Amino acid sequence: MPRKCRKCDRPAVINMRQHKLALCADHFPEWIVNQTERFIKKYRMFTRDDRVLVAVSGGKDSLALWDVLLQLGYQVDGLYLGLGIDGGFGYSDESREMCEAFAAQHPETTLHILDIPATYGESIPEMAARTRRGKGKPCSVCGLVKRHEMNRIAHDLGYNVLATGHNLDDEVAVLFQNTLNWQVGYLARQAPVLPEGEGFARKVKPFCRFYERETATYAIVRGIDYVYDECPYAEGATTIYYKELLNKLEADKPGAKLHFYLAFLKAREELFAHWREEKVELHPCENCGQPTSAPGLCTFCRLLPEEVRPKVKLAQPLAFHLNAVPNA
Amino acid sequence: MTEQSQTHVLVTLRKQRWEVEPGKTARQIMEDLGLNPENYLTMINGQLVDDSTRLKPGDHLKLVAVISGGSYAA
Known part of the structure; x- marks a missing residue:
């Protein structure tokens, strides 16, 4: 007999061994919606007075997060950055279509779209190929562009909170990597909430305690179409290797990942209670105005060819609404 | 797509496919194939199910990979 739901007699769609809980x-x-609300409150992520921008990629985590926050009645909109990644199967095009399809079904929310190649003249792989930073793989350039543009757009559009769909597997893989390398500064900063700072939006991860299989189950059960294919550049990524390694541990010791993360969050309070980050004086980038650690241009603006830089201050995303598909 | 056996269980994972004996649970089938059940969700004949569900002859077990990678951007 298949396993039954803990709350009724229907067949379970998932058994969360770490919680000893099977649900239909x-x-x-x-349960996901209620738990998300609990985590938002527990970690003081935001309230219903805040304006929240969810960074959506077309994947299961970010679309599921957007869906949950809408159900909970928060003021939430989506931001999609078109990265111009093809990978032989139109990865970015498909990702954007998924985000637009979700937005089309939720007229109460807005999807903001910024297409990087259309705005700055180059896709992420092209930017990476041109610069030393992207030698080999474009992931570092991609991360830099996303961090800059998400923060800039949140600021320009008046959102004080930036939410991402990072799940527990993401958090634990990074924690594991930073522990292996004793990256103390990174460990000190790893938390469900990164407070707002001068020119930086508050960053929150409301799904940080859900396993990846739970966010995927939620998306499927809710009928949310998401991109199943992985970013073509993620193949062989260290994060995936660590996730597989940690899942081997989880298979033998249910709850090992959750315990590792929660014990870290607890230990972190003691370990880093007196941690003082070296105070870095921030300066506004002379091109885009975003905060940067050295006077002059920020890393993102330095990445762009000189003739393209003036576009940064003017680049605004297009708002997607049903029956008003942007032309980007 | 080739015709599905009515005596076996068809297992698919992206472009990979296997035919296995019925009577085992989805979790046992994954373990037999050398796959870690933590990495997959299980759908039987299009329905999402818990991996303790036992497979019958003619069933289609679709494995959905859940691990995603990429940058730790925010």
Whole structure:
């Protein structure tokens, strides 16, 4: 007999061994929504007075997060950055279509779209190929562009909170990597909330305690179409290697990942209670105005060819609404 | 797509496919194939199910990979 839901007699769609909890297609999404609200409050992420921008990629985590926050009644909109990654199957095009399809079904929210190649004249792989930073793989350039543009757009559009769909597997893989390398500064900063600073939006991860299989289950049960294919550049990524390694541990010791993360968050309070980051004086970038650690241009603006730089201050995303598809 | 056996269980994972004996649970089938059940969700004949569900002859077990990678951007 298949496993039954803890709350009713229907067949379970998921068994969360770390919680000893199996739930059906009705009770599982309800549980996810309630737990998300609990984490938002517990870690003081935001309130219903805040304006929240969710960074959406077309993947399961970010679309599921957007869906949950809408159900909870927060003031939330989406931001999609078109990266111009093809990978032989139109990865970015498909990702954007998924985000637009979700937005089309939720007229109460807005999807902001910024297409990087259309705005700055180069896709992420092209930018990476031109610069020393992207030698080999474009992931570092991609991260830099996303961090800059998400923060800039959140600021320009008046959102004080930037939410991402990072799940527990993401958090634990990074924690594991930073522990292996004793990256103390990174460990000190790893938390469900990064407070706002001069010119920086508050960054929050409301799904940080959900396993990846839970966010995927939620998306499927809720009928949310998402991109199943991985970014073509993620193949062989260290993060994936660590996730597989940690899942081997989880298979033998259910709850190992959750315990590792929660014990870290607890230890972190003691370990870093007196941690003082070297105070870095921030300066506004002379091109885009975003905060940067050295006077002059920020790293993002330095990445761009000189003739393209003036576009940064003017680049505004297009708002996607049903029946008003932008032309970017 | 080749015709599905009515005596076996068809297992698919992206472009990979296997035919296996019925009577085992989805979790046992994954373990037999050398796959870690933590990395996949299981759908039987299009329905998402818990991996303790036992497979019958003619069933289609689709494995959905859940691990995603990429940059730790925010």
